[in-house]
Amino acid sequence: MSVRLFSRSRTTVRGVALVAAAFVLAGCSAEPEEGGEEVADAPRETVKISITDDGISPLGERIDFPRGQSVPIEITADREGSLHVHSTPEQELEFIDGVTAHDLVIDQPGIVEVELHDPDVVVMQLEVR
Amino acid sequence: MDQSLSAHGLGGAKDLPIPAEFAILGAVAALLVSFTVLAMAWRSPRFESDEHTHPLPALQRVVDAPATRVALRVIGLLAFVYLLIPLVFGQDLDSNPVFGMLFVLVWVGIVPLSLLLGPVWRAISPFRSINWALSTLLRIDPDRGLYDYPARLGTWPAAVGLYAFVWFELVLPNSNQLGPFRLWITVYCAVMVIGALLYGNRFLGRADPFEVYSSLLAKLSLWGRSRGRLVLVSPLRNLATLTPGPGLVAVVAVLLGSTAYDSFRESPQFVQFVQGSTTSPTLLTNAALLGFCLLAGLILAAGTMATGVRPGTRRSSLPPLFAHSMMPIVVGYMVAHYFTYFVFMSQDTVIKMSDPLSRGDNWFGTSDWAINWSLGYQATFVAVLKVAAVVTGHVLGAVSSHDRALTVLPARHHVSGQLSLLVAMVVFTAGGLFLLFAS
Numbered sequence: 009m010s011v012r013l014f015s016r017s018r019t020t021v022r023g024v025a026l027v028a029a030a031f032v033l034a035g036c037s038a039e040p041e042e043g044g045e046e047v048a049d050a051p052r053e054t055v056k057i058s059i060t061d062d063g064i065s066p067l068g069e070r071i072d073f074p075r076g077q078s079v080p081i082e083i084t085a086d087r088e089g090s091l092h093v094h095s096t097p098e099q100e101l102e103f104i105d106g107v108t109a110h111d112l113v114i115d116q117p118g119i120v121e122v123e124l125h126d127p128d129v130v131v132m133q134l135e136v137r
Numbered sequence: 138m139d140q141s142l143s144a145h146g147l148g149g150a151k152d153l154p155i156p157a158e159f160a161i162l163g164a165v166a167a168l169l170v171s172f173t174v175l176a177m178a179w180r181s182p183r184f185e186s187d188e189h190t191h192p193l194p195a196l197q198r199v200v201d202a203p204a205t206r207v208a209l210r211v212i213g214l215l216a217f218v219y220l221l222i223p224l225v226f227g228q229d230l231d232s233n234p235v236f237g238m239l240f241v242l243v244w245v246g247i248v249p250l251s252l253l254l255g256p257v258w259r260a261i262s263p264f265r266s267i268n269w270a271l272s273t274l275l276r277i278d279p280d281r282g283l284y285d286y287p288a289r290l291g292t293w294p295a296a297v298g299l300y301a302f303v304w305f306e307l308v309l310p311n312s313n314q315l316g317p318f319r320l321w322i323t324v325y326c327a328v329m330v331i332g333a334l335l336y337g338n339r340f341l342g343r344a345d346p347f348e349v350y351s352s353l354l355a356k357l358s359l360w361g362r363s364r365g366r367l368v369l370v371s372p373l374r375n376l377a378t379l380t381p382g383p384g385l386v387a388v389v390a391v392l393l394g395s396t397a398y399d400s401f402r403e404s405p406q407f408v409q410f411v412q413g414s415t416t417s418p419t420l421l422t423n424a425a426l427l428g429f430c431l432l433a434g435l436i437l438a439a440g441t442m443a444t445g446v447r448p449g450t451r452r453s454s455l456p457p458l459f460a461h462s463m464m465p466i467v468v469g470y471m472v473a474h475y476f477t478y479f480v481f482m483s484q485d486t487v488i489k490m491s492d493p494l495s496r497g498d499n500w501f502g503t504s505d506w507a508i509n510w511s512l513g514y515q516a517t518f519v520a521v522l523k524v525a526a527v528v529t530g531h532v533l534g535a536v537s538s539h540d541r542a543l544t545v546l547p548a549r550h551h552v553s554g555q556l557s558l559l560v561a562m563v564v565f566t567a568g569g570l571f572l573l574f575a576s
Contacts, residue, residue, distance in 0.1 A: 068408035096149035096510060116513045118150030119403070128310070130408050135153065137516075 052079050055112075057131060059085040059103070059124065066132045073134040075117050081110040091131060094121045150513065151403065152477050155520040160574040163524040164567040167531040171559045174535050175552060182543040184377035190361060190368035197367035206260070210269075213261030223493035224322060229315040232495045236313050237486030239322070240306055245479045247347060248471050251354035258351035264326075264341055268333035275334075282337030291343060291383030294332075296391050298325070298346030300430065303395035307402065308422045349388060353379070353464055373537050376464060381457035386434060389463045393565065394430030396470040400572035401429065433565075437463060440561025444554030447547045458545050459558060462538035466565055469530020473523035473573055477512055484508045523573055531566040535559060 052074065058065045073079060083091070083103040093099040095114045101122075102108070114120055120134040199205060223235040250257045259265070272279035305312050305321050312318065332340040341348055356379050361370040379385075401407055402422065411418045441459040442452040484506070491504040499505065512519065538558050546554040 068405055068412045070405040094149050096513065098149055114150075116150055116510060117516055118153055118513060120150045129412050133403075133405055133408070136150065137153065 052077060054080040054082050055132075057081065057083045057091070059083065059087070059089070059131075061086060064124065064129060064131060068130050068132065070119075070133045070135055073114060073120070073136045075136050076113065076115050078111040078113050081112050083108045083110070089124065089126060092123045092125060093134075094123065095134075095136075152519060152523075153516050154576060155523055155570070155573045157574055159520050159524045160570040163528050163570045164563075167528050167566040168563050170528075170532050171535045171563060174532075174539050175555055175559060178536070178539055180543065180551070182540050184374045184537065184540045185544055187363045187368075187370075187374075187378075189374060190363050190370045192363075193367050193369055200367060209260045210266045213263050214266050216261070217263035219490075219493075224315075224319060227315065227493055228495045230495050231313075232489055232492065233315065234486050234489035234493055235315075235318065237482055237489060239318075241479060241482040241486050243347065244302070244306070245471070245475045246483065247351050248354060248468065248475075251351040252358050252468065254355075255358045255360040256348075256352045256355040258345070258348045259342070262341060262345065262348055264329040264333055264345060265338055267330055268338060268341065271330070271334060272337075277334070278337060279333075280337045280339065282333065282335050282340065284335055286336040286339040286343065289383055291385065292349050292388050293384035294340075294344035295346050295349035296384050296387035298328075298344060299350065299388060299391045300395075301325075302346055303391065303398075304423075304426060307395065307399055308419075308426050310419070343382075343384075350392070353388070354468065356461070357464055357468060373533060373540070376461050376537055377540065379461040379464075381460060383457070385460045386437060386456045389460045389467065390434030390437060391430050392467045393463060393470065394433035395426065396467070396474050397433065397569065397572060398426045398429040400474060400569075400576045401425065404572070404576035406575075436561045436564055440558040443557035444546060445550040446554075450545075455545065459538050459541055462534045462541060462558075462562075463565075465530040465533035465537065466527075466562065466569075467530070469527040469566075470569055472526035472530075473569065476522060476526075477519055480512050481508060481510065524570065527566055527569050527573070531562055534562055538562070 055071065081101060083101065084107050085103045086105060088102075088104050090103065091101040093101060093112065093114075096116045096118070099112070099114075101110050101112065114134065114136045117136050120136055122131045122134060123129065124131055220235060220238050223233050223238075227233040227235055247258060269279045271277075272282070277283060301321075305317070309317060312321075329341065329345055332344055342352070343349065356376045357372045358375065359369055359372065361368050361375045361378060363370070402425065407425070411421050414421060437460065438456045441455040444452075444455070446452055446455070485508055488503050488506050488508070491501045492498045493500070497504075539555060542555045542558070543551055
C-alpha cells in the first residue's frame with residue numbers, strides 16, 4: 009500500500025477527490041440506458057401474462073405502468089387461479105383455464121408486485137408513476 | 138384462510154426507485170464532503186474528551202428516580218404481554234397485529250425512539266424485569282448472574298441474534314405466518330431469560346440483539362452519561378464514547394449488510410435471477426444475505442486496516458476502534474430504507490392492535506381508523522429525504538472516523554491513513570444510493 013504517498017499534500021487529496029468524483033459521475037450516468045424510463049407516454053398496450061405448465065411469463069420483469077389509468081391485462085392459463093396485486097389497496101386478478109381479460113387500475117404510485125401463489129413467484133413488478 | 142396475503146411480507150406498494158440524478162448528486166456530495174473533511178478539518182481530536190458536556194442534574198433526578206424506573210419496567214412488561222396475546226391466542230391471518238408489532242414497531246420503531254430518548258430498550262426490556270424477579274427469588278445478583286460473562290465474547294452473541302432476526306425477516310419464506318413466528322420468539326425469549334440467569338444483566342447488555350442495537354443508536358442521541366452523571370452532549374461526542382469491544386464490527390456489519398440486502402432482494406435483476414435459476418431460492422437468498430453482511434464487514438476491516446500504524450499497534454485492533462463511525466451510516470440506510478414503510482405500516486399495526494384476536498374487537502378505538510397514504514404521492518420528497526439521510530449519515534461517519542484517526546493513528550499517517558476508510562465509506566454510500574436507484 010502506498011498510503012504514505014499523500015501524507016503531506018492536501019492538494020493531492022483534493023485531486024484524488026476530483027478524479028474520484030469523475031469516476032462516480034462516469035459510472036452512474038451510464039445507468040439510465042438500461043433502466044426503463046422511456047415508456048412514460050407510451051400507448052396503453054395490453055399486458056400479456058402466460059401461466060402454463062411450460063412456464064410463467066413474464067417472470068419478475070419490471071414493467072412501466074401509468075397511474076390512475078385502466079390498463080388491459082390478458083392472462084392465458086392452463087388452470088384456474090388468481091394473481092395477487094400488491095397495490096394499495098391490494099387487488100386480485102382471477103383467471104380461468106383459457107384466456108381471461110381484466111382491466112387493472114392502480115391509483116397510488118410505487119413498485120407494485122404481481123404475484124402468483126402456486127407456485128410462489130413474482131410474475132412482474134409494476135413501476136406505477 | 139387468507140394465508141396468501143400474509144406469506145409475502147407486510148405492506149402493499151413499495152417506494153419508487155430514486156431518480157438517477159439524485160443518486161449521482163448524493164454520491165458526488167458524499168465524496169466531495171469526505172475529502173473536504175480530510176483536507177480541511179481539525180488536526181487534533183475533539184470528540185474524545187468529556188469537557189463539552191452539559192450536566193442535567195434535575196432531569197437526572199427524574200430519570201433515575203426509582204418510580205420512573207419501575208414505571209418504565211411496567212410499561213415494557215405490559216407491552217410484552219400485549220404482544221403475547223395475539224402471538225399465543227391470535228389467528229394466523231394478515232389482520233393479526235403481532236407481525237407488525239415486531240417487524241415495524243419494535244425493529245424499526247427502535248431507531249427513532251433510541252435516537253430521540255437514548256437507550257430505551259434497556260429501560261423497558263422485559264428480560265431485565267424477568268431477570269430481576271427470578272434472580273431475587275433465587276437470591277442471585279441480577280447484574281452478575283451465576284457465572285462471569287466471558288469478556289472475549291463481547292457483543293458477538295448480539296451479532297448472531299441480529300443475524301438470526303434479519304434472516305428470519307428477510308430470508309425465511311414464511312416468516313409472516315404464525316407458526317415460525319411463535320417459534321422464533323419462543324427461542325429468543327428462552328435464550329434471553331436463561332442467559333440472563335446465568336450471566337446476569339451483563340448478558341442482556343451484550344447478547345440481546347434489540348438492546349445492543351438500541352444502545353448503539355442511543356450513542357447518537359443527545360443524552361449521555363459521564364461518570365454516572367446524565368449529560369447533554371453532542372451526538373458525535375456521544376458516539377465517540379462507545380466502547381470498542383469484540384463483536385462490535387460484526388454487529389455493525391450485520392446491520393449494514395442486511396439493510397443493503399433488503400434493497401437488493403427487491404431489485405428486478407435479483408428476482409429474475411432467483412426465479413430463473415435452477416438452484417434452490419432458499420440457498421440463493423441465504424447466500425446473498427450472508428454475502429452482504431460479510432462484504433460489509435470486509436470493507437470495514439480493509440478500510441480501517443490499510444494504514445500505517447504506530448510500532449507495537451496491531452492492525453487487527455483498528456476495525457473495532459472505527460466501528461462506531463459506521464453507526465451514522467447505518468442510521469442513514471435505515472431512514473432511507475424504512476421511512477415510508479414505517480409511516481404506513483406503523484399506522485396499519487396500530488389499527489390492527491385494537492383487534493388482536495381478529496374477532497372484530499375495538500379495544501382502543503383505533504380499529505376504524507384509516508391509513509393516511511398521502512406520503513405515497515410525494516415521490517420527490519421521499520427521494521430527497523432518502524438521499525439526504527444517506528449523505529448525512531456518510532458525512533457524520535466521515536467526521537467521527539476522522540476524529541478517531543487523530544487519536545489512533547501516528548501523526549504522519551493522520552491524513553493518508555484515513556484514505557482507505559474514506560474510500561470504504563464512499564463505497565457504502567454510493568452502494569446504498571445505487572441500491573435505492575436500482576431496486
